[in-house]
Amino acid sequence: MNPSPSASSLPPAPASPPARHFALIPAAGVGARMGGQIPKQYLPLAGQPMLLHALQRFAAHARIAHTFVVVSAEDGWIDALMTPALRQRVSILRVGGPTRQDSVFNGLNALREQLADADWVLVHDAARPGVDAALIDRLLDALAQDEVGGLLALPVVDTLKRGDGASSPRSQQTVPRAGLWAAQTPQMFPYALLHRALRQAQEQGRLGEITDDASAIEMLGLRPRLVEGSPRNLKVTLAQDAALAEFFLKGPHP
């Protein structure tokens, strides 16, 4: 009988397939604060609908395996954006929910059969049209050896005041800004971890408490890595944000 092979004679264990990176773009909002006639992600910006900028950036990025865009079930605009080339790299998920986190959670649920636990998901706001390959690479590179994940963010440089909530507010106090960061997106986490974090938040009735994906990860007691983003990656929230976003999109700017 052949002796049992020693450990050194065994072939190397098959390496687990490298984790892939997917983008998930929540684009099911209505843009109430923008005050437009149509949801802000479809308003024209630098010559094309706002959403198309982020879709094109992720679709063109060689390290992003595929991009999923979450829209509302009744969305009547997204199909007009989808060229045959874009449809090769972007899939539409008509599972938008009442809040951003609902839309993200619904999107993750819809991908249970397509994504592996260890695959990375980069969640990026459709309302941040200024994301580009350099910022995506910065996040991917910074988290290449990370087990938790992280997000693009900007250190706070302004002095922060807490207002009293009056219609003509007064400052109640200055909030120490040391160590404070303004979160941006993409926010990148392993699929299974983010899915579990959002599911747990929903089960605890706390999904409404969180406004970004990293908050759910923090609720698990984990600490997402902060990776410096850029002012050009601003979120277009109010009407006046559009001009600044357009300025950056018509760049080039540092």
Ligand SMILES: Nc1ccn([C@@H]2O[C@H](COP(=O)(O)OP(=O)(O)OP(=O)(O)O)[C@@H](O)[C@H]2O)c(=O)n1
């Ligand atoms: N129910 C929602 C709400 C928001 N979002 C998306 O989450 C991103 C960030 O949200 P925000 O800037 O707040 O967009 P809106 O919710 O559309 O804006 P508002 O709060 O002014 O209505 C946007 O790309 C938005 O489309 C979403 O997918 N589903």
Ligand SMILES: C[C@](O)(CO)[C@H](O)COP(=O)(O)O
């Ligand atoms: C996710 C986010 O862009 C990080 O700053 C932000 O929390 C989204 O907030 P919104 O009110 O849903 O736009």
